């Protein structure tokens with residue numbers, strides 16, 4: 129069910145759930161807040177991802193990192209990033225810290241991910257996220273920690289692992305699909321040439 133909520137929220141983020149921007153935003157917030165995704169922060173960085181898909185420097189997630197960046201990573205980050213099963217738990221870490229070699233957070237309105245105009249939207253989503261955390265803490269106080277972990281914590285972890293697995297497979301397709309640097313237009317021309325060459 130968590131995955132279904134994420135996918136529907138994803139559609140709201142793309143504006144394909146409804147013709148109404150307000151309805152997309154309200155439903156997207158309800159769905160994504162429940163599964164602890166900051167709707168607007170994720171929506172905006174996801175748009176950047178689609179606009180730069182396959183671009184090594186500008187893509188937002190699941191892009192290869194350069195050797196120079198890899199060498200600079202702390203040993204702990206290398207282990208968490210490249211040793212199974214840790215990458216399957218990457219999504220919440222990505223939301224807080226982005227990908228290795230990139231600065232910013234999906235929760236911080238001043239992050240490089242966002243323009244000044246988008247800050248208000250990010251504040252709304254971050255507030256919703258903390259409200260959900262407060263709700264979970266409240267439920268743990270009333271019903272006990274174990275029931276909340278069983279009914280929410282376990283499905284949350286399973287959803288994160290599924291989400292990471294699906295998006296990894298989405299973005300590591302056929303070996304002929306190249307990654308790009310430089311101008312986006314040049315990248316598109318190269319990609320067309322690859323397809324025509326088949």
Ligand SMILES: [Zn+2]
Nearest residue numbers: 138142174178
């Ligand atoms: Zn998308």
